[in-house]
Amino acid sequence: MHIAMLVHDRFTALDVVGPYEILSRLPDVRLDFVAERPGPVRTDTGFLALTADKSLDQVRSPDVVVVCGGPGTFEQLENAAVLDWLCAVDATSTWTTSVCSGSLLLGAAGLLRGRRATCHWAALDLLKEYGAEPTEERVVTDGRYVTAAGVSSGIDMGLTLVGRIAGDDHAQAVQLLTEYDPQPPYDAGSPHKAPAHLVEEFRTGSRFTLA
Amino acid sequence: MHIAMLVHDRFTALDVVGPYEILSRLPDVRLDFVAERPGPVRTDTGFLALTADKSLDQVRSPDVVVVCGGPGTFEQLENAAVLDWLCAVDATSTWTTSVCSGSLLLGAAGLLRGRRATCHWAALDLLKEYGAEPTEERVVTDGRYVTAAGVSSGIDMGLTLVGRIAGDDHAQAVQLLTEYDPQPPYDAGSPHKAPAHLVEEFRTGSRFTLA
Numbered sequence: 001m002h003i004a005m006l007v008h009d010r011f012t013a014l015d016v017v018g019p020y021e022i023l024s025r026l027p028d029v030r031l032d033f034v035a036e037r038p039g040p041v042r043t044d045t046g047f048l049a050l051t052a053d054k055s056l057d058q059v060r061s062p063d064v065v066v067v068c069g070g071p072g073t074f075e076q077l078e079n080a081a082v083l084d085w086l087c088a089v090d091a092t093s094t095w096t097t098s099v100c101s102g103s104l105l106l107g108a109a110g111l112l113r114g115r116r117a118t119c120h121w122a123a124l125d126l127l128k129e130y131g132a133e134p135t136e137e138r139v140v141t142d143g144r145y146v147t148a149a150g151v152s153s154g155i156d157m158g159l160t161l162v163g164r165i166a167g168d169d170h171a172q173a174v175q176l177l178t179e180y181d182p183q184p185p186y187d188a189g190s191p192h193k194a195p196a197h198l199v200e201e202f203r204t205g206s207r208f209t210l211a
Numbered sequence: 212m213h214i215a216m217l218v219h220d221r222f223t224a225l226d227v228v229g230p231y232e233i234l235s236r237l238p239d240v241r242l243d244f245v246a247e248r249p250g251p252v253r254t255d256t257g258f259l260a261l262t263a264d265k266s267l268d269q270v271r272s273p274d275v276v277v278v279c280g281g282p283g284t285f286e287q288l289e290n291a292a293v294l295d296w297l298c299a300v301d302a303t304s305t306w307t308t309s310v311c312s313g314s315l316l317l318g319a320a321g322l323l324r325g326r327r328a329t330c331h332w333a334a335l336d337l338l339k340e341y342g343a344e345p346t347e348e349r350v351v352t353d354g355r356y357v358t359a360a361g362v363s364s365g366i367d368m369g370l371t372l373v374g375r376i377a378g379d380d381h382a383q384a385v386q387l388l389t390e391y392d393p394q395p396p397y398d399a400g401s402p403h404k405a406p407a408h409l410v411e412e413f414r415t416g417s418r419f420t421l422a
Contacts, residue, residue: 014232014366014389017259021225021362024256025419031258040251040262045235047242048228051251051260100390121390138394150390151232155225155363160396172399173409177419178225179311179332179361181400182393183349185371188383189392198384208236208388 001165003031004062004089006102007052008082010072013043014151015099016050019066022158025174026166034059036081044070056085063094064161068154069101069120071209076105083109095161097146099154106147107132115142120150121191122202152189155180212376214242215273215300217313218263219293221283224254225362226310227261230277233369236385237377245270247292255281267296274305275372279365280312280331282420287316294320306372308357310365317358318343326353331361332402333413363400366391 003023005016016033024031035041035052042049067086076082086109090096098106103119106112107130117132118124118140127134138149139157148157159180163171188194191202201207214234216227227244235242246252246263253260278297287293297320301307309317314330317323318341328343329335329351338345349360350368359368370391374382399405402413412418 012232013228017224017228020259021223024258031256033259045242047235048231048244049262049264051262053260138392139396149392150388152366152389152391152393156394156396163396168397169406169409172397172405173412173418175395175397175399176402176405176409176413177361178363179400180363180393180395181349181360181404182363182391182395183367184386184391184393185350185367185374186379186383186386188386189390191387193392194383194387195380198380198387201384202387207384 001026001029001064002062003029003064003066004034004059005031005066005068006082007033007035007041007050007068008072008076009042010044010070011041011068012070012100012151013048013050015068015070015102015154016066018152018154019099019158021178022155022162022174023064023066025177026162027170032059036079044072056081060089061092062089065089065093065096067098067102067105069099069104073101073105077108086111093144095144095146097157097161099148099157100150103127103147104130106145112145115145116140117142117145117147118149119147212237212240212275213273214240214275214277215245215270216242216277216279218244218246218252218261218279219283219287220253221255221281222252222279223281223311223362224259224261226279226281226313226365227277229363229365230310230369232389233366233373233385234275234277236388237373238381243270247290255283267292271299272303273300276300276304276307278309278313278316280310280315284312284316288319297322304355306355306357308359308368308372310359310368311361314338314358315341317356323356326356327351328353328356328358329360330358
């Protein structure tokens with residue numbers, strides 16, 4: 001089982017490290033961080049760099065592709081090298097997946113036309129531009145395409161995939177290993193649950209911005 | 212607000228990227244990844260390297276210290292350079308914190324004597340060796356010491372700290388930004404919830420090992 005995790009400048013770290021932590025516990029797995037230019041790739045905050053060990057050319061037929069999002073994703077939506085790579089690896093992948101605004105990249109590569117998909121809640125409607133059907137679920141499976149909502153949802157997607165690939169027993173073992181028994185101290189993790197003024201602050205970009 | 216995140220060879224990525232993703236959204240924050248030897252530091256799986264931009268000497272008085280765990284933590288428990296650094300930064304920190312087996316490092320540095328603390332569930336009893344009181348909660352606060360349970364619990368700890376540092380409103384905004392509305396597809400994230408045979412497999416090391 002070979003997994004490729006695509007990163008780009010100003011990606012969001014947890015988008016990719018969440019599913020990495022889960023998927024890297026599959027049996028007989030090999031996992032590569034991939035970028036257009038291998039080497040250190042900086043996250044959106046600038047405080048952290050992850051190493052992409054492989055260039056696009058070096059990873060041609062992974063079984064699973066994971067595309068992360070982040071503010072820098074928007075700059076990649078017309079990057080032919082990245083879009084061509086996504087189309088090429090998708091031709092032979094078992095699962096093509098994304099977290100957060102990474103689904104916009106799958107969309108821009110033409111892979112989500114007519115499919116149900118999700119994205120970070122604040123960018124969900126943008127999926128329509130690529131012919132996808134925005135879907136308000138945390139993890140959306142449509143055929144061999146699995147998209148997850150914002151940032152932390154990649155952990156839930158990872159466990160869903162491990163269950164599909166290696167069975168429920170192994171997925172539960174990984175959940176136990178990572179002690180994934182979430183107990184958030186607040187209940188504000190979706191626009192339907194957060195105080196309305198915080199959702200509005202997002203819409204106006206007054207506290208955080210997505211791009 | 213200056214945050215230092217200590218990493219070491221064979222650390223567990225999500226231990227540190229979980230709280231990083233949350234704490235890096237504090238207002239006016241500066242955050243450094245720190246290691247004994249700066250440069251790329253490999254995780255426990257070997258598939259991922261994070262860059263430690265700073266050496267121990269370069270970070271002397273952070274406001275918040277976060278110590279991660281992982282299989283490699285056990286090799287650090289007698290590393291005088293790391294333990295001395297922890298004691299030095301703890302002398303002036305506002306919050307000294309850990310995720311997973313990182314609490315054993317705080318214990319080895321002598322910082323948890325007589326304190327309630329937690330750790331990865333499978334290593335919780337080891338805290339007694341350092342005079343700490345093992346506590347089965349996901350996030351344990353004792354004075355200015357905050358310890359979190361295994362791997363994914365650092366996200367909950369991060370939100371708890373953001374609430375204490377910047378207020379409930381900002382913490383909820385960060386939860387909304389990271390869409391942290393967890394929906395695990397299984398309910399096996401603690402030894403009290405997982406199937407008994409999986410807990411037993413951990414105890415015997417037949418599927419995964421901690422060290």
